[in-house]
Amino acid sequence: MVLAGDWNVAPRDEDVWDPAKFAHSTHVSPPERAAFQAVVDAGYADVVRPYTEGQFTYWDYTRLRFPRKEGMRIDFALASPALAARVTGAEIVREERKGKGASDHAPVVIEIA
Template sequence: MKIVTYNLNGIRARMPRLVEYLDERKPDVLCLQEIKCADESIPIEDVRGAGYEGHWHGQKGFNGVAVLTPAGRPAKLRRVRLPGADEEDLHSRYIEAEVGDVVVASLYLPNGNPVGTEKFGYKLAWLERLRLHALDLLAEERPVVLAGDWNVIPTDEDVFSPRAMAHDALMQPESRAAFRRILHQGWTDAIRARFPEGPVWTFWDYTAGCFQRDAGFRIDHLLLSPSAADRLLDAGVDKDYRGREKASDHAPTWVEIED
């Protein structure tokens, strides 16, 4: 089973790239983030034309997540909201589904910039809610994959220039510590399990020729529960899709587990 996380940076703008990816790579599960589109405006017929169906949790102009699977292998929706949110938190950042015996979550963490504002506090509070829910998922003792744009650069090895990003919310000590608290519950970082050392980027900014200079960093993560990690076969980043015309600034990042 190949499970992919892909921040589209706008589904309507990137629909040709999405259909292209579905046609060429045929993932068993595709977790999308930043679809930036209300549910009623999603170009679902284009997705169906590529042979996929999905569960959507959209939001007009911002955020938005989804889980897509082949039409012959439907996913069962479990939730479209991370537990613990107050009534004023209307951000569409989390969706969870079952695909066979595997629980898959597509998540889009808050960016948190600028540091020192309520946006950074919201990021840390969201990570704490995710930590508590991750504990509940582990208690189910089944294969779980937490896939998405985490907006956290875990270590200095995960960024082209720690100095350039030193003041960014993505790599503040508090952000990193919150990520580690989740990881240390017993989750496996699939990319680092496959590539223990060295640069593995999943994001390249549009500015300053970052992709051409390979000045990227790693913020798209797939965390595996112990029973999912036991079935780990491979993991990687489909970097070439970042270099295509009108591409997202993220590359599809994937894990393959035994079905």
């Protein structure tokens, strides 16, 4: 099983472009991070992070956040142990975020053998 989508939480400080800018804000609050961690503690693994460390999945449309690389990593694929063992790769397709009419999120793709 995989739990995938826009979680609207950045579980680590490195998942936002500037942690100081998010102090006392949504996406990084202790209750949000604890809820995310509870899913991980229940046995679900972030199968994308090992392949995409340091990459973001979301950029606000305002203030030129995308070209300035001021994003957040808030989209995840958390997999059960059986599925996590079958993941052979993952990527965040940043190029899909470019262009007119694009979503403010980049697709997250996992490869399964």
